[in-house]
Amino acid sequence: MTEKYERKETQSPDEKFKAISNLKDQLEENFITLGQLLSEIKRAKLYRFKGYEKFKDFIEAEYALSGSLAAKLVQSFDLFIEEMDMDEASVKEIGFDRLQMIRPLMQKAEWKEREEWVQKAGELPTKDLRDHIKEIKKQNQEEDIDLKKVYIEQYMEKMLTWFNCSGKELQFKLALFFQDADLEQVKKIVKERQREFELEQQKVKEE
Known part of the structure; x- marks a missing residue:
């Protein structure tokens, strides 16, 4: 990590507040x-110096920045600079908008x-x-659908065996069951x- 991103413990809360005002327009x-x-402000809860209990309220009232945008800025810095230790030039070259496109897919x-x-x-x-991300999301959705399909098939097999009936007859029995439910x-x-x-499926994917 470059020296620029070392924690500046000597910088006062007021100096940090002023710096945000100077930077946010670009x-x-x-x-x-x-x-x-x-x-740094969020982590150290420096917004309390201004009388706010929540970071979101502080950002929206003091700088007219939406809480969601502030969260994206924080998450981008924490992920790409702090956690992945990328250099400033590489991060800037990719740009904020494209980083936001890939960030949700990278967090876990x-x-x-x-790196890919x-x-x-x-x-x-x-x-x-953007098209590539859409395709990946579509594949993930299809995987989820396939898992649900397997679950349904297992359930139907169990119920049909238990009642020893056809699929149509099972639907009738379920209708009777739910009629007064x-x-x-x-x-x-x-x-x-x-x-x-x-x-549970999410845990399986993460393992």
Whole structure:
């Protein structure tokens, strides 16, 4: 990491606040330094010096920056500069917008995959990068659909065997079962189990 991104413990909160005001109007040029300042302010909770309890409220009131944009600046600095230890020139060359395109895909990725995404972001034109990301997301969605399809097939096999009936007859039996059911309660249970299913699949992907 270059000297520029070492923690400046001698810089006062007021100096950091003033620096943000000077940098925010030229975001594309200053997004790294701005991300560094915001990251330090958030981490040290310096916004409390201004009487705010939440970082988001401080940013939106003092600098007219949306909380979501500030979060992206912080996350970009933390990921690309601090965690991946990339140099300023490489990060700036890719640019803030393209970094935001790849960042969600990188946060839980392994190091090799992260490096591949950085390389693609640096080499591919924006349109090609966007199309590639869409294709990856589509593949991930298809994998999720396939997992749900397997789950459905297992469930149907179990139920058809248990009731010893055809698929059409099973639908009739389920209709009888749900006819007088508390649908709000059913909806709540389904929502909870779907969340558990999706979390479990996410854990499998991360292993």
